Amino acid sequence: MRVAEGGEPAATDAGADSPRNAAELQSLLGAVPDPLFVLREDGCILQLSAAAQQALGPAAREGAAFAELWRAEQRPLVDSALAQADGERVLVEASAPSGTRFELRVGRGSFAGAPAYVVVARPQFGAGPDDALYRQTGAQLRELAPVYRALFDASLFGVALFDMHGRYHDLNPAFEKLIGYSRGEVLGRNNAELGVISSASMEAANAELAAGNTQLGLLEFTRHDGETRLAMHCTSPVRLPAGTFLLGIGFDITDYVRFQEALRDQDQKFRALFDNVADGIFFCRSDGSFFEVNPAACRQLGYSRAELLQMGVIQVSAREGFDVERAMRGFAETGHLTYVTSHRRRDGTTFPVELTLQRIEHAGQRAVAAITRDLTEQKRIEDDLRDARDRLHAILQALPDLLFEFDADGVICDFYSSRKGLLTDPPQTFLNKNLSDLTTPEVSGILLGAIREAVENGLSVGAQYRVRGDRWMELSAARRGDLGPDQKPRVIALAREITERKLREQELERRNDELMRFTYTVSHDLKGPLVTIKSFLGYLSQDMAAGELDKAQKDIEYMRKAADRMDELMEDLLELSRVGRKTHPPVHLSLRALAQEACELLAGRISNCNAEVILPEDDVLLWGDRVRLLEVLQNLLDNALKFSEGRPVDGRVRVWVEVARREDEYVVSVRDRGIGIDPRYQHKLFGLFEKLHSHTEGTGIGLALVKRIIEVHGGKVWAESAGEGRGTTVSFTLPNTQPGGGSA
Amino acid sequence: MMQNPLSILLVEDDLAHAEITRRNLEEFDVELFELVHVIDGQAAIDYLVDAGSARPTAALPQLILLDLRLPRVDGLEVLSHVKRDATLRHIPVVVLTTSAADADVRDAYQLGASGYLVKPVVYEQFQELTRAFGVFWLRFNRYADA
Numbered sequence: 001m002r003v004a005e006g007g008e009p010a011a012t013d014a015g016a017d018s019p020r021n022a023a024e025l026q027s028l029l030g031a032v033p034d035p036l037f038v039l040r041e042d043g044c045i046l047q048l049s050a051a052a053q054q055a056l057g058p059a060a061r062e063g064a065a066f067a068e069l070w071r072a073e074q075r076p077l078v079d080s081a082l083a084q085a086d087g088e089r090v091l092v093e094a095s096a097p098s099g100t101r102f103e104l105r106v107g108r109g110s111f112a113g114a115p116a117y118v119v120v121a122r123p124q125f126g127a128g129p130d131d132a133l134y135r136q137t138g139a140q141l142r143e144l145a146p147v148y149r150a151l152f153d154a155s156l157f158g159v160a161l162f163d164m165h166g167r168y169h170d171l172n173p174a175f176e177k178l179i180g181y182s183r184g185e186v187l188g189r190n191n192a193e194l195g196v197i198s199s200a201s202m203e204a205a206n207a208e209l210a211a212g213n214t215q216l217g218l219l220e221f222t223r224h225d226g227e228t229r230l231a232m233h234c235t236s237p238v239r240l241p242a243g244t245f246l247l248g249i250g251f252d253i254t255d256y257v258r259f260q261e262a263l264r265d266q267d268q269k270f271r272a273l274f275d276n277v278a279d280g281i282f283f284c285r286s287d288g289s290f291f292e293v294n295p296a297a298c299r300q301l302g303y304s305r306a307e308l309l310q311m312g313v314i315q316v317s318a319r320e321g322f323d324v325e326r327a328m329r330g331f332a333e334t335g336h337l338t339y340v341t342s343h344r345r346r347d348g349t350t351f352p353v354e355l356t357l358q359r360i361e362h363a364g365q366r367a368v369a370a371i372t373r374d375l376t377e378q379k380r381i382e383d384d385l386r387d388a389r390d391r392l393h394a395i396l397q398a399l400p401d402l403l404f405e406f407d408a409d410g411v412i413c414d415f416y417s418s419r420k421g422l423l424t425d426p427p428q429t430f431l432n433k434n435l436s437d438l439t440t441p442e443v444s445g446i447l448l449g450a451i452r453e454a455v456e457n458g459l460s461v462g463a464q465y466r467v468r469g470d471r472w473m474e475l476s477a478a479r480r481g482d483l484g485p486d487q488k489p490r491v492i493a494l495a496r497e498i499t500e501r502k503l504r505e506q507e508l509e510r511r512n513d514e515l516m517r518f519t520y521t522v523s524h525d526l527k528g529p530l531v532t533i534k535s536f537l538g539y540l541s542q543d544m545a546a547g548e549l550d551k552a553q554k555d556i557e558y559m560r561k562a563a564d565r566m567d568e569l570m571e572d573l574l575e576l577s578r579v580g581r582k583t584h585p586p587v588h589l590s591l592r593a594l595a596q597e598a599c600e601l602l603a604g605r606i607s608n609c610n611a612e613v614i615l616p617e618d619d620v621l622l623w624g625d626r627v628r629l630l631e632v633l634q635n636l637l638d639n640a641l642k643f644s645e646g647r648p649v650d651g652r653v654r655v656w657v658e659v660a661r662r663e664d665e666y667v668v669s670v671r672d673r674g675i676g677i678d679p680r681y682q683h684k685l686f687g688l689f690e691k692l693h694s695h696t697e698g699t700g701i702g703l704a705l706v707k708r709i710i711e712v713h714g715g716k717v718w719a720e721s722a723g724e725g726r727g728t729t730v731s732f733t734l735p736n737t738q739p740g741g742g743s744a
Numbered sequence: 745m746m747q748n749p750l751s752i753l754l755v756e757d758d759l760a761h762a763e764i765t766r767r768n769l770e771e772f773d774v775e776l777f778e779l780v781h782v783i784d785g786q787a788a789i790d791y792l793v794d795a796g797s798a799r800p801t802a803a804l805p806q807l808i809l810l811d812l813r814l815p816r817v818d819g820l821e822v823l824s825h826v827k828r829d830a831t832l833r834h835i836p837v838v839v840l841t842t843s844a845a846d847a848d849v850r851d852a853y854q855l856g857a858s859g860y861l862v863k864p865v866v867y868e869q870f871q872e873l874t875r876a877f878g879v880f881w882l883r884f885n886r887y888a889d890a
Contacts, residue, residue, distance in 0.1 A: 520845055524813050527842040531863045531870070532760035538867030539767065558760045681816050690815070 035102070039066050039117040043082060046111060055123060056096055066119065070094045081106050082117055093124070100124075158231075161238075162246040166190035166202060169245060178231065178250050180224030197221050209237055209246055218253070229254040280353075280372040286365065288313035300353075300374055302346035313370075318344035335359035343372065351376045402495040406477075408455045408488050410435040410448045424468075443467065447475060447493075454479050454491045464498065472502035517687070525569055529562035536562075572701035579708045584625045591668065592619040594626070595657045598633040605638065609645050611653035613637060620659050620666055622734055628709045633657070635702045636670040636730050643728065644674030661736065665715070669731040676728055677721040685719050706732070750882050753805035754781045755788040755822060756840075757814050761863065765809065765840070768874035769882075776882040780805060785817030789825050796831035805835060806887045810857075812841040812848055820851055827856035834888040838881070 025047065029036060035052035037045055043066045053060050056069050066082075067075040074094045081092040085106040092104045101124040108117055152159060158175030160168060168186040176182055179196050186194060192202040197219065208215050214236035222228050233250040274281060280297030282290050289312040298305055301316055319341040331337040338356045345351065352375040360369050396403060396416055402423070405414035411434050415427040435451075436444040443465045450463035454477035463475040477493040484490045536555040543551040592615050599606060599613050606613065622629060640655040647653065656671040677685065684690045686707040690700045703719075710717045710732045717732040752769075756762040762781050769777055780802070782788045788810070795804040808826065812819035819839065826832045836858035841848070844862045852860050861877065864870045 520843065521813075524842050527863075527865065528758050528761065530865050531842060532758070532764065534865050534867050535764040535870055536760070538871070558763065562760055678816070684816075684818075 035060075035121040035123075037066060037117075037119045037121070038111050039082070039119060040111075041115045041117075043067055043079070043117075046116065052121065055100070055102075055121065057098070059097075069096060071097055078104065082119075085117060094121075156251075158248075158250040158252075160248045160250075162190070162235075162248060164244060164246065166192070166206060166246070175248075175250065178223075178252055179221070180227075185224075191221075194224075195222055205235065209235065212237060219250075230257055278373075280374075282308075282313075282370040282372070283360070283362065284313060284368045284370060285362070286367060291362070291367070297372065300345075300351075300372060301343065316343050318342040318350040331357055331359070340375065352379050399494070400496070404493045404495065405480075406435070406451050406491045406493055407484055407486070408451065408491070410444070410451055412438075413484065413490065439467075450475050450477050451491050451493065453477070454493070455489050464502075470499070471497060472499045474498045521687070522573065526566065529566040529569075532562035533559045533566075572705075576701065576705055576708060579628060579705065579712055583712070584627050586624050587626055589622045589624065589626055589629060590619050591616065591622055591657075591659055591666075594622070594630055595633055595637075597630055598637050601630075601634050602637055602641065605641050609641050609653045610648070611641055611644070611655060614654060614656045616657055616659045618659065620661070620736075622666065622668075623736075624713050624734060625709075628712070632706050632709050632732065633670070635706050639702060639730070640670050640672035640674065640728070642674075643676075644672045647674055649673050662733075665733045665735050667731055667733050669729050671727065671729040673727040676724045676726040677719065678724050679721070682719055682721065686717065703730075706730075710734070749775060750777045750807060750887075751803060751805045752777050752779050753788065753791065753808045754779055755783075755785065755808065755814065755819065756781065756811045757783050758811070759783070761811070764870065765874070768871055769878060771871070772875050772878035773882065776878065783815075785814040785819060785822045788814075788822045789817060792826065792829075792832055796829065804832070807881060808835055808837040809840050810837055812839060812843055812852070820848075820855060823852060823855045823857060836881075836885075836887070838877075 029047055029049040032049045033051055034049070035055040036049040037052055037060075038047040040046050045060070045062055045064050045066050047062065048060055059069055067078050070078050071094075077092055078094055081104060085108045092106070093101055094104050095101050102121040103124055105120045105122070106117055107119075108115070110116055152172050155172055155174055158172065158178035160171035160175045163169050167188050167190045171183060171186065179186070179191075179194075181194065181196075190202065191197045192199045197205075201219070205215055214234065216234045217232075219231050219233050220228060221231055229252055231250040232253050233248060235246055235248040238245050238247045274294045277294065278296055280300045281292075281294040282297055283292040284290055290308050293305055293308045295305075298308060301308065303311070336356075336358055338354065341353060341355050342350050343353050354373040354375055356371040356373075358369045358371075360367050399417065401417065403416040404412055405416070407413055411432060412430050413432070415431065430438050435447050438444070439447070446463050446465045450460040453460035458479045460475075460477045463477075464472060465475070466472055474496050475493055476496075477491045480490040480492055482490075536558045540552055540555040540559070543549075543555055595613070595615050605611075637655060637657075641653065644653045644655060654673065656669075658669045658671060660667045660669075686703045687700075690704070707717050714735050715733040717730070719728060719730045721728045754762060754765060756765065762783075766779055766781075769779065780791070782791055788808075791802065792804070794800055795802045808822075810819045810822060814822070819841065823837050823839070826835060826837055833856075837856070838859040838861060839848075839852045839857050840861045840863060842863050849860050861873060864873055
C-alpha cells in the first residue's frame with residue numbers, strides 16, 4: 001500500500017461527494033486488511049475499516065473521538081501527531097487500552113469537501129493478540145539487527161538507503177567515502193541537491209525506479225571535493241517495514257578504469273616497440289621454444305613468425321663450443337645476461353649477434369625474453385677501423401719523420417712517431433708544453449706561423465727551420481677534422497729532416513749561380529771580339545774606299561787581335577769543360593815530383609825572372625789525376641812568378657811550394673812575395689776570364705781552371721794576401737784518403 | 745752654333761772597343777767632344793776622385809760612358825761610387841756594354857744610370873747608335889755645372 005505517494009491519502013482519491021462514492025468507500029474500507037480511520041479535523045471518526053473495529057474493539061466506531069481509543073497518557077501524543085500531520089505523513093506509536101501497541105501513520109487530506117485525516121493503525125509485532133510468535137520473531141530480529149548493521153557498516157561497497165524522493169535515509173561509511181560527504185551532511189537531502197549527480201540523471205533514474213525497475217550500470221558523479229569519478233551502481237526499490245525505499249549500492253571504479261586505460265596504453269607502446277624495433281625479440285619458454293617473436297627477429301633469421309613459433313633456441317644458435325652452463329650460471333644468479341654469439345639464418349649463413357637475456361614470468365611459468373642485435377655491420381666497421389688503424393700504424397712506423405699533434409696555441413698534445421731516436425729528449429719532456437718554451441724565438445715563430453696557417457686554411461706546407469745549429473727541418477701541418485677535448489682545433493704536424501736536401505739545394509743554387517755567371521761571362525767575352533771584328537770590317541771597307549791604306553792596315557790588325565782573342569777564349573773554354581768531362585785515372589802522386597815537373601815546364605819564365613822555386617822538404621803522396629794536378633801547380637807557379645817579377649827577395653825572386661797535413665786532408669800552398677792582391681778584389685780572383693790587371697797576358701782562365709780541377713778532386717781553393725805589394729798565397733786542399741778508404 | 749766640347753770619360757777595358765767608340769763619335773762630330781779613356785774600374789774611380797778633389801790634376805767629365813765588365817772594380821761598382829759621391833752624383837752615366845742581361849740593366853738603372861746601351865755587333869747599327877747618342881748627348885742635352 002502506498003501511503004506516501006503524492007502525500008495524499010489513497011482513500012481521498014475516490015472522493016465522498018456522491019452516495020455512490022460513499023458506498024464504494026464503505027466497501028473498500030471493509031476490504032482493507034489494516035485498521036484504517038478517516039477523521040474529521042476535530043479528531044472525530046468519520047469512517048473506519050472493519051479491521052479497525054476488529055483491532056480496537058467497540059470503542060472504535062463512527063462519531064467517537066479518535067483520541068479516546070488510546071491510553072489516556074498517550075492521547076496528547078496522538079493529538080500532536082494529528083496536529084503535525086499538516087500535509088505530511090507522521091508516524092507515532094500508541095498503545096490501545098488493551099495494551100496492544102500500534103504504529104499510527106497519519107496523513108492529511110480532505111473528505112467530502114472538508115479537511116480530514118487518514119490514519120492507518122498497524123499492530124506492532126508481538127503486540128498483537130497472537131503475540132507469542134511475534135515476540136519470538138521480534139527477539140530474533142532484534143538480535144540480528146546489530147549484525148546486519150555491522151555488516152552494513154563494514155561493507156566495502158557503498159550502501160545507501162534513499163526514500164522514494166531520493167533523499168538519503170541511511171548510508172554506510174563506504175558510501176560516505178564514495179561521495180566524500182559525511183552522514184550528517186547528506187541525511188534528508190538528495191543527490192541532485194548535493195550536486196553529486198545532475199538533476200537530469202536523477203530524474204531519469206527515478207522514472208526507471210518508479211516503474212519498479214532495478215537500475216544497474218555506470219554512473220558518473222561528482223564528489224564533495226569536486227572531483228568527477230565513475231561508479232558502478234545498482235539501485236533497486238526495497239520494501240522495508242517502515243515502507244518502500246531505494247537501496248543503492250555503489251563502488252568507485254575510477255582507479256580501476258584508469259588502470260585499465262594505462263594498461264592499454266602500455267600495451268600499445270609495447271606493441272609499437274615490439275613490432276618496429278630493429279633488434280630481434282624472442283620470448284622463450286624454459287625449454288627454449290619460442291612463444292612470441294617480433295618482425296625484426298623474423299627478418300634477422302629469414303623465417304616467418306609462424307615458422308619461428310614452431311622452433312626454439314637450438315635451431316637458431318650457430319655458436320659452437322659455447323660454455324652454455326657457465327653463462328647460464330651467471331644468468332641464474334642475476335636473471336640477466338648479455339654476450340656475443342652467432343646465429344644461423346634459414347639459408348644456413350651465420351651472423352654475429354649481441355644477445356641479451358632477461359628472465360620474465362609468463363603464464364605463471366619462468367620464461368626468457370631474448371633480444372638479439374645483428375652485429376654484422378658493427379663488425380664490419382670494427383674490422384675497417386682495425387684495418388685503418390693497422391695501416392696507420394704501419395705508415396707511422398715507416399715514416400722517417402717526427403709526427404706531432406699541436407693545439408692551436410702551439411702546445412704539443414701528442415707525439416706519434418716510432419722513431420723516437422730522432423729526438424734529443426724523450427717525448428714526455430715536451431708533451432703538454434708550448435713550442436715557445438721549447439725552442440728559440442725564431443724557430444717557434446716559424447712553427448707557430450705554420451700551425452696558425454693550418455688552423456685557418458686547413459693546411460700549411462714547407463715551413464723550414466734550423467735546429468741544433470746545422471740541421472734543417474721542414475714542417476707540414478694539417479688541421480684535424482674534429483676538435484680536441486677542449487673544443488679547439490688540433491693540428492697534425494710532420495717534421496722532416498731536410499739537411500741533406502737543403503745542402504744539395506744550396507749546392508745546386510751555387511752551381512746555378514756559377515752557370516749563370518759562366519753563361520754571362522762567356523756571352524759577354526765572346527761578343528766583345530765579334531763587335532770588334534764587325535766594326536773594323538766596316539771601317540776597313542770605308543778606309544779602302546777612301547784609299548787610306550795605313551788606316552786599313554790598322555783596321556786589319558784590330559780584327560786579327562780580336563780573332564786571336566776569340567780563338568784563345570774558345571780554347572780556354574774547351575779546356576775548362578774538359579776538366580769535368582775528361583779525366584785520367586787517379587794515381588798516387590809525389591807532390592815534390594809533381595812540383596818539379598811543373599817547374600820544368602816553366603823553366604823559361606823561371607830563368608827570365610831569375611827565380612827560385614822552393615819545394616817542401618816533406619813529401620806527401622797526393623791521390624788524383626796527374627795531368628790536371630800538374631796543370632794546377634803549373635798555373636799557380638806561373639801566376640806567382642808573373643806577379644813577383646822584378647820583386648826579388650835577397651837578390652832573387654822566390655816562390656815557395658808548401659804542404660801541411662790536416663786530419664783528413666793536405667793543404668798545398670804556393671806562396672810568393674809579389675805584388676799581392678788588394679783585399680777588395682780577392683773575391684774576383686777565381687772568376688772566369690777575370691783579370692785583375694788588364695795589361696797582363698792571357699784570358700784570365702787560369703785560376704778558374706785551378707778552381708774547377710780542385711773542386712772535381714773534392715777540395716777547396718782560396719787566396720790570401722795581406723794587401724797590395726805584400727805577396728800572395730794560393731792554397732788548395734786535397735783529401736788524404738782515396739775514395740776506397742785507404743790512406744793516400 | 746759653337747759651344748765648348750763635351751768632356752767624356754770612357755771606361756773601357758777593350759782597347760779595340762774604345763777605338764770603335766772614339767771613331768764613331770768623331771765621325772758624328774769631332775768638334776763636339778773630348779774623350780778621356782781609362783781601362784778599368786779602379787782607374788776610373790781614381791780619375792774621378794782626383795778630378796773631384798780640392799786640387800785636381802784633371803777636370804771632372806760632363807758624361808761618363810761606362811762598360812760593365814772590367815778588371816779589378818767592375819762597372820756597376822764604379823756607377824755606385826759615382827752616385828754615392830756628392831761631387832760626382834750630377835754626372836750622367838751612360839752604360840755601354842756587350843751585356844744585355846736583364847739583371848745588369850735593372851741594377852744599372854737602380855744605381856742611377858742615365859741610359860743603357862748594348863754594343864751592337866753589326867757595324868751599321870753601332871754607327872747608328874753612336875749618331876743617335878751624339879744627337880741626344882752631344883747636341884741637345886744640357887748638363888749641370890760641377
